Amino acid sequence: MLRIALRTLRSRWTTFTGSFVALSLGTALLAVMGLTLAASLDAPERAPERFAAAPVVVKGQDTLRVPTPIGDRAQPLAHPHPVPPATVAALRDLGPVTEDRSFAVRAEDGPADLVGHAWSSAAFALYEITSGRAPRTAEEVVVSGDWADPGQWIRTDHGALRVVGTAAADNGGVGDGGFENAVFYDDARAARLAPVSRQLVVDADPAAVREAVRGSGAQVLTGNARRYADADPERDTEALTALNALFGTAGGVTAFVSVFVVASTFAFTVAQRSREFGVLRMAGATPGQLRQLVLAEAVVVGVLASATGCALGAYGAPRLAARVVDGGLAPVWFRIGGHTWPYHLAFWTGLLVALGGVVAASWRAGRIGPVQALREASVDTGTLTRGRLLCGAGLLLTAVLTLVLALAGTPGELLHRKTYVVRPMLLITAVALLAPVVVRPLTRLLTWLPARLPGAGGMLVRENAAAGVRRTAAIAAPVLVTVALAGSLLGAVATLNEARATETRQRTTADHVITPAGDTGFGARTLRALRAIPGAEVSATSSSAVYVLEDGVALVRSDARAVDPHALAATARLPLAAGRLSDLDDGSIVVNEEWERHTVGDRVRVRLGDGTPRTLRIAAVMTTGTGGNGVYVTPANAPGAVVDRVEVAVAAGADAEAVAAALRKAVAAEGGRVHTADGWVRATYPETDRTARLGYALVLGIALLYTAISLVNTMVMATSDRIRELAVLRLAGATPWQVLRLLGAEALTVVAVGALLGLLVALLNLGGMWVSLRLLSVRSPIVMPWDTVGAAAVACAVLAVTAAVVPAAHTVWRGRAVASAGVRE
Known part of the structure; x- marks a missing residue:
């Protein structure tokens, strides 16, 4: 069977191109995801920044610890404690003590993230004067970076200040401006602006310092632990967690859509090759041998595609890592290492995806009988098998039951990101499996008016699309995926944002909101x-x-x-x-x-x-x-x-x-800033963070890419199978342009079927979210991203029409259709 499978692949290479490309890209993304995860697990500990040269840092209590029967539970305090005055006095007896003063600064034409410090703490971050001098009076400051020059006056929320110098940190960091954009005041002015100091530097023996702070709740930080005194010490960990979530979601969607595309492609392939399998049955092949043949083809495609995907992943992962670092989504030190397990994971997952996507098709191939070799009908029959009906109905029932149980028990679960990312996949699969039930009536509904217009074009579009149920379902499936994901994911985010904004508007009866x-x-x-x-x-x-x-x-x-x-x-x-x-x-x-x-x-x-x-x-x-x-x-x-x-x-x-x-x-x-109530809601709440937006864009990009692959592949396969049909149309008097218009209209009809099914899935998902919000006492409408959904549908339509017309034009204009029918024009 392997030899026959290899020969089949060689002679029908166009049939398997779409599956090969889809699996290759899926495996590549899985490899990238694995390499990214491996790199994040081996992340080095971030070195201290603001206190890189501090001997010992003492930080006030900033964590709440509560004993429980299963161990202590901890949470960061909303209001950390300063170091107690008695402890500060004891530390002064051990050596020089420098209190840290840090506060936000807003300056016209300055960076948005300016932070103020006392000049006495600059030495601990290895800041050095690059031009000018240190501040001496309350109106003088030193700035880091190149946004202001010595002698320049700047307007800030603390009044007008004169820049007397610039400084740069010498301990690495982000870009040329260091790890922060700092404004250094003289110590007296900094103490007035930040009267409470929650951490300080002590130049003394660490053991003596620990003894002095014992019982006060304060922490003693030395060595690499001094990084916990930096602003947002966990930002690297949080960035890597968000990055892993982004690639994890993309990897899950990739695996799902890969199986979807491969299953759809192989199912259509088996339907196209029914006469071929019938001939093999007449020649003595058993149903088990036909199943082995289809599985062997999938194994060959899976092995080649997975190997190609691993190579693509090795090429793309370092470049993608560089892009996410440049975009600020990962720490500056983030690099792809030399791990090998992600390649094993991607390769075997790709192969399993290929086999999983072809199992149902192999069983269908095994059920083909010898009489199928004599069959010559254009109308698909038996498109909804008992197994497909049971699986589709089971998934649909599961989706409905889980929705009802969630609404009855914990409706808030439907508002979580993991829920509204996973639920569409369940409904998409169910609707795709049950699509043959609705394809024919939906197609007739869409073509009802065109079929009644003068001419035979509308009638032919209706009958061709309704008769070729398998072809229509196979082409509509990837459109369904794209439209459903676009509507469900972006619609869920937009609906939640609108709900939160509505909550805030209803809760606020003020005319103005003032923020510092x-x-x-x-x-x-x-x-x-x-x-x-x-x-x-x-x-x-x-x-x-x-x-x-x-x-x-x-x-x-x-x-x-x-x-x-x-x-x-x-x-x-x-x-x-x-x-x-x-x-x-x-x-x-x-x-x-x-x-x-x-x-x-x-x-x-x-x-x-x-x-x-x-x-x-x-x-x-x-x-x-x-x-x-x-x-x-x-x-x-x-x-x-x-x-x-x-x-x-x-x-x-x-x-x-x-x-x-x-x-x-x-x-x-x-x-301070004075907003109107509506202006405050628009300016500050709610927002979708940049990583989440990139994640959704990546997921939708993957879906659209797979849609393009599947549409083009299925359209090319379908057109090559309709050469004799096109020949009959030409012999009946249809001009080449009429034939091409007919194919284009058919493609648009099928895309419309897939788009409507995808829209139905999106509305079902958003409808569940809307009911959940009502149960949670939030009166907010469903927000459907019509622009994105429309753009996705238009892109699918362009791809489908192009993939249908271009190969047909090559055939029709050269007269090959008529020649293949055995008749001369």
Whole structure:
């Protein structure tokens, strides 16, 4: 059988080209994914940056640890503790102590990520003056990078400053500007701008330092551990995790679409070769031998394609790694190593995909009888086998049952990324398997009007597409995949974003929302000025967190806002399921329905944002919503939190324009921004992060690429099988242009069938999400990305028409169709 399979592949190479290309690209992407994962697992520990030359760094307590029966559970504190004053005094007895002062800076025409420091800490990051001198007065600064020059005045949220020097770090980092864009102030000005220091440098023996801080909760960092004192020390780990998630999702979609394309292609191939298999049966071949033949063809294609894919992966992985580093999606040190296991994984997965995609087709080939060699019919029969019907119905029933169970139990699960990425694949497979049931009636519906127009073209399109059910289903399948994925994935993201924005709009009754320039929040002076504005009802709130131990073993963090309940009532309308906001006081909390305990009047044991344990009474309960409702406490239960948002409602009868002008004047000194409520929602919430957008673009790009491969391959196969049919049309008097228009119209009809089925899948997925949102008390519409779905459908139509017309034109214009029919023109 292997020899026959090799000869078949040689004579029918065009038939297997699509499967070969699809498997090669799939294996290549799997190899790239594996190599990326291997490189991330071998990631080196990031070296210290800001404190590369510091002898010892002491950092205040920044982690909450709670003992449980199965071990300690830890969460980062929302409000880390400074090093206690008594501990600082003890450290000064050991050696020189330099307190770290860090704060956000906003400057006109400056980088968006400017950070301010005291000049005394510059030496610990190996900063050296490259031009000018160090700052000496409160109005002088030194900057890193080349965005400002010595002698230049810059306008910042801390007033006008004169640049007296530039500096550069000598410990590596990102680009020429170092690991950060820094602004160095003199020590006295930095202490006023950042009065609280949460870490410091001690020039003393590490053992003595550890003894001095014992019992204070502070950490002593030496060696490579000093990197934990850098800003966002886990950013490399987070970037690699996001990168792995991106390639993992792409790899999963690749495997799914590869099996889909291979299965569809081989099923159509078997249907085309029914007479050939019938001849082999007449010659004495057994059903098992025919199955072995089809499987042997798949093995040969799978081995060659997998080997080619591994070679492509080895070529593409380093180049892709360089691109993601340049794009800021991976750390600068990220490189592809010399691991071999990803190639083994990709090769054997590719081979298994080939075999998995051809199993059903091999069984169909084995059922072909000898009489099939004498069959000469153009109408497909028996297109929906019992096995296909059972598999399709089973998958569809599974999708419906899992949806109903999720809606009845935990509707919030349908809003998670893993759920709305996986569910479309289940529905796509089910609809594709059951497609023969709806292809014929759907085709007749789409061609109902054209078939009634003058001329035979519309009627021929209808009858050809309806008669060739296998051909129509095979061509419509990749269109179904592309449209369904585009509508489901991008539609899910857009629907969730709209739901979150709708939640925020409904919850905010303020006319204006004011945000600070940096992370230091608003000062008491600015808040007094805002509250003194006539006609302005002001609600100042702070970001915090609350921790609760659920089931005795899970330490769960909930984002919290510290509010004055009476002031908040004028600017917000919380989605309460029970209780009253006015009952919130220093001894109570407002929780949401996601909490383990959420009954009004119950008392819950919590830890505040700084780790302080408290027992609070539940004053009110909010609905779950999209999962971002968090909790509400009073400022007394948010120690260390600064006011980072001020909501303002204009009182009845007040001059709205005058109030807005007064608000802008009051926050101008601190660089605050005054938004309208709608403007604040649009500017700050919600957003899809860059990695997620790239991931969805990659997934849709893969789907469109496979669609192109499958469409072109299937169209070429179908056209080559219809040469005699085209000849009959020519003999009946059809001109070459009429024949080509007929094929183009057929291709458009089939693409429309696939697009409608894909749209149906997308609507079913988004419909489930919409019902979930309604159950979670969120009134938001479905958002279908019609532009993307339309672009995908148009791209499929262009590919299908081109793949149908070009090979047919080559045949028709050269008269080969008529010649093959055995008749001269």
